[in-house]
Amino acid sequence: MRGVPDWTDEMTDQDRRQAVVDLLALLAYTELTAFERLAEDARWAPSVRDKVALAEMAVAEFAHFGTLAERLTSMGEDPEKAMAPFVGPLDAFHESTEPSDWLESVVKAYVGDGFAADFYREVAQYVDDEARALVLDVLADTGHAQFAVDHVRAAIEADAAVAGRLALWARRLVGEALVQAQRVAVDRDALARLLVGGSVDLAAVGQLLARLTERHTQRMQSLGLTA
Amino acid sequence: MRGVPDWTDEMTDQDRRQAVVDLLALLAYTELTAFERLAEDARWAPSVRDKVALAEMAVAEFAHFGTLAERLTSMGEDPEKAMAPFVGPLDAFHESTEPSDWLESVVKAYVGDGFAADFYREVAQYVDDEARALVLDVLADTGHAQFAVDHVRAAIEADAAVAGRLALWARRLVGEALVQAQRVAVDRDALARLLVGGSVDLAAVGQLLARLTERHTQRMQSLGLTA
Numbered sequence: 001m002r003g004v005p006d007w008t009d010e011m012t013d014q015d016r017r018q019a020v021v022d023l024l025a026l027l028a029y030t031e032l033t034a035f036e037r038l039a040e041d042a043r044w045a046p047s048v049r050d051k052v053a054l055a056e057m058a059v060a061e062f063a064h065f066g067t068l069a070e071r072l073t074s075m076g077e078d079p080e081k082a083m084a085p086f087v088g089p090l091d092a093f094h095e096s097t098e099p100s101d102w103l104e105s106v107v108k109a110y111v112g113d114g115f116a117a118d119f120y121r122e123v124a125q126y127v128d129d130e131a132r133a134l135v136l137d138v139l140a141d142t143g144h145a146q147f148a149v150d151h152v153r154a155a156i157e158a159d160a161a162v163a164g165r166l167a168l169w170a171r172r173l174v175g176e177a178l179v180q181a182q183r184v185a186v187d188r189d190a191l192a193r194l195l196v197g198g199s200v201d202l203a204a205v206g207q208l209l210a211r212l213t214e215r216h217t218q219r220m221q222s223l224g225l226t227a
Numbered sequence: 228m229r230g231v232p233d234w235t236d237e238m239t240d241q242d243r244r245q246a247v248v249d250l251l252a253l254l255a256y257t258e259l260t261a262f263e264r265l266a267e268d269a270r271w272a273p274s275v276r277d278k279v280a281l282a283e284m285a286v287a288e289f290a291h292f293g294t295l296a297e298r299l300t301s302m303g304e305d306p307e308k309a310m311a312p313f314v315g316p317l318d319a320f321h322e323s324t325e326p327s328d329w330l331e332s333v334v335k336a337y338v339g340d341g342f343a344a345d346f347y348r349e350v351a352q353y354v355d356d357e358a359r360a361l362v363l364d365v366l367a368d369t370g371h372a373q374f375a376v377d378h379v380r381a382a383i384e385a386d387a388a389v390a391g392r393l394a395l396w397a398r399r400l401v402g403e404a405l406v407q408a409q410r411v412a413v414d415r416d417a418l419a420r421l422l423v424g425g426s427v428d429l430a431a432v433g434q435l436l437a438r439l440t441e442r443h444t445q446r447m448q449s450l451g452l453t454a
Contacts, residue, residue: 035282039263039285048314051259055262062285
């Protein structure tokens with residue numbers, strides 16, 4: 001049994017492969033839970049039109065899951081086993097951020113998925129071309145952004161007090177996401193080292209966090225909320 | 228304004244067209260709610276493997292919905308408007324039969340959808356060839372039957388008391404479904420007349436109900452439950 005390597009040790013080919021498997025599996029389980037939450041949102045949608053729109057997005061996320069699971073299989077990995085380490089952290093995130101109404105759920109899907117997507121895009125810079133192309137492809141927006149913007153803005157227009165509540169909610173989402181990301185980083189050192197090693201130094205990690213925060217702020221502004 | 232026709236009056240072409248639109252729209256909303264319930268079941272599935280299996284079935288149901296909505300559009304109908312009369316009865320059915328656990332949910336999907344599918348197949352005999360082919364196509368089993376049988380039988384094997392509870396549950400499902408079907412029949416006379424007119428006499432309606440009951444009993448037996 002090898003010891004736990006220092007994060008600054010050079011990565012072996014085996015480490016890099018494991019990091020790619022981890023990235024694809026983490027993303028696959030993210031897509032699977034995105035499917036479930038969008039389908040749940042569809043169920044409580046205020047109109048049949050919204051219901052259909054959300055169901056379409058849910059189906060698109062499930063197609064992404066399928067693509068990722070196929071890639072893992074073609075790499076000789078069992079998707080279910082590969083996803084196993086991420087089930088706990090992602091389920092914990094969703095349990096700790098159960099929306100109390102439909103609007104919170106729409107914000108969660110947009111703000112939470114947007115934050116996660118930005119993070120995955122950053123990590124994708126450090127993997128091989130083929131894996132990167134796949135990650136960028138499955139992260140393509142399924143139309144949820146505009147849907148969320150339209151509905152949240154309309155809700156704020158109808159009742160300005162909604163804005164404060166949803167802004168607090170979004171802050172809590174990001175906080176809980178960071179707690180679980182930390183947990184994944186500690187458990188899955190190949191993935192963490194890929195990011196840290198690829199970023200060369202901690203200043204670069206700081207810049208990465210600054211970019212993620214900046215994009216989060218932009219999303220909040222597009223909803224008409226303060227970050 | 229024409230008066231409400233007697234059910235035994237001969238149907239005009241316009242009546243027949245309305246009956247087909249009603250049938251396709253009712254089925255479309257049934258598929259949309261089936262999507263939602265299977266996706267919800269996926270969320271609470273006991274394993275990632277079950278989660279994926281249920282999500283795949285949900286996506287297949289949504290594809291059926293899409294096919295039906297497209298057909299309505301190509302007939303010059305707005306799917307949302309066409310589905311509107313059926314939203315109330317179907318939502319009421321689902322609200323009055325909210326499963327209290329995952330197993331009840333699996334039984335509901337199998338027994339409830341099976342009963343509905345048999346009914347739609349019967350109605351399909353009285354519409355034009357093209358509409359009938361479409362209805363039979365979207366009613367193709369998405370793999371849910373075997374999934375339900377496997378899980379319910381395993382649960383009964385683990386705890387025999389489960390069988391009595393689930394048998395009562397299935398009886399309630401059929402009862403509530405008949406209440407809502409009655410409501411649809413009263414509201415949508417074209418659809419009801421299609422079925423009754425096609426059956427020529429009330430004895431034939433009795434035979435139809437006997438066939439539906441027979442198939443329901445077979446499904447219950449395949450689950451290891453008494454009807």
